[in-house]
Amino acid sequence: MLPLGSRTEAVQVARVELAALTPEPVVYLGRLGYLTLVLFENLGRAVMATPTTEGKSELTRAAGEMGDAHEAVVNELRALGHDPVAAMEPYRLELDDFQRRTQGADWHEILVTCYLTQGFLTDFSAGLAGGLPRDLRVRVAEILARVTVGEAVLVELLRAGVETSPRLASRLAMWGRRLVGDTMLVAREALEIDGVMPGEERIEPVFTELVASHTRRMDALGLTA
């Protein structure tokens, strides 16, 4: 499993760099709200594709946490006086498109999608939360912890497959490389404010850290990044 230290480290670096790029709370929460919908659907698809009762049961619990995380984001938006649906709507087309491009063709690909995209986007979102008002930032950290509850079971199910089939391992390694590209793109889009993207010199160090963290996740699966 991914050692907890790796996440913390990447998040620390990313937080410093990203804190100055944090958008307004309604923008941050609106995007996170729709993102948790997409990540929930991916986990739902993983539950359906899983052939064992044990795997289904563990992923259902993880999906339950994701549903709770979504509800918590909706409640934060309401508490700030925003209509949650109106706040999420602007990110719908972009994130639906991300989901379509990354959904995976079979059970193992779906699991890889869940693990790598929720991991990368949680690291990114944790960093980007750095400039939120303090109280909200603390609650967002709790929400993001729920988003990744399924990591352990995803790694366990994937390792079982990867260890017994080198052919599957090589196919999933390719899938992981494809996913990181699409995931970086959708993270970059979140940095654009009023149609303006911050300079590359500000973005690059952040993504270097996030990709290092992605590589550790690939390692945890026994795959070459």
Add this chain to the structure above:
Amino acid sequence: MLPLGSRTEAVQVARVELAALTPEPVVYLGRLGYLTLVLFENLGRAVMATPTTEGKSELTRAAGEMGDAHEAVVNELRALGHDPVAAMEPYRLELDDFQRRTQGADWHEILVTCYLTQGFLTDFSAGLAGGLPRDLRVRVAEILARVTVGEAVLVELLRAGVETSPRLASRLAMWGRRLVGDTMLVAREALEIDGVMPGEERIEPVFTELVASHTRRMDALGLTA
């Protein structure tokens, strides 16, 4: 929306009749555990098929509650010293088959499936819980309340469709009739103990009540049962 009174009433009658048929806790919880997996997957499918952010968001929250309900059943099994997976496994083939037969061909059919099957099987399960040890019975009632959290949004989304299209209404009415047959069958299977089914004279009054409650759910959708 289905008035709360209707459920309570059906459950009261069903509880009296079913209390004597309550199986061992491990059997009751094992079946309920796998059932919540199936109902979770159905809600997950509903989230995916829903075209609006608002509908997706509300159904995701309902699915989150279903995931939590599943987790609570798993925890009850563990607290009783049982392996949750081994306890759920005996009901897998039967409930997977039920799911396949009832999954629905499009968005509206999926919503009808969620609403009618979770409603019927929650009424049934509440009745069948009547003979469980008191403390467990109280906690099971809390779990079952979470299973049906999505009712209001399912009814709302379905009514919007039914009210604007008589053709859709007549197709969904047919679908509802087909569903109640499959749902009754899967409930009946839960009454079989060691391969022996209780006499029809004991089962019939229960199902008369449960079907009356089903009819009220069809009414709530504006459909003819």
